[in-house]
Amino acid sequence: MGDLYQNLAELKRCFDERLISDSEYQSLRTLAMNSWTSVNLPPQRQPGRSFWENLYDIAVYLKDKFMENIIEPIIERYKRLQQTFLCINDKKDDESDESISSESTSSGYDTSTSISSSTFSND
Secondary structure (H helix, E strand, C coil): CHHHHHHHHHHHHHHHCCCCCHHHHHHHHHHHHHHHHHHCCCHHHCCCCCHHHHHHHHHHHHHHHHHHHHHHHHHHHHHHHHHHHHHHHHHHHHHHHHHHHHHHHHCCCCCCCCCCHHHCCCC
16 A cells, blocks of 8 residues: 555646656556556466465465464463473572572571681680
């Protein structure tokens, strides 16, 4: 639709600037409309196509739909599994962070910085 609109707008601009006559404008406008509608018809409604061309177009259409119906559920399943896996990993990370923080606070002192005095005695 954008191509048709662009073509008609260019024709109108040319007509308004008096680059083409009224009869040329009307004939080119009709030609643009006809060519746009003939290109944008569905494959089975395009006139002048042979049986084999129509059959090929239908086969391509059915192949695309078939592949879409097969691949789309696989991709959706993969995305759901990936989200589930990421959620499980996030929960495990949260639980491990909580267990580490609870172990260090349960002893009452910070084990990473405490050094006993017997370590430095030369007795």
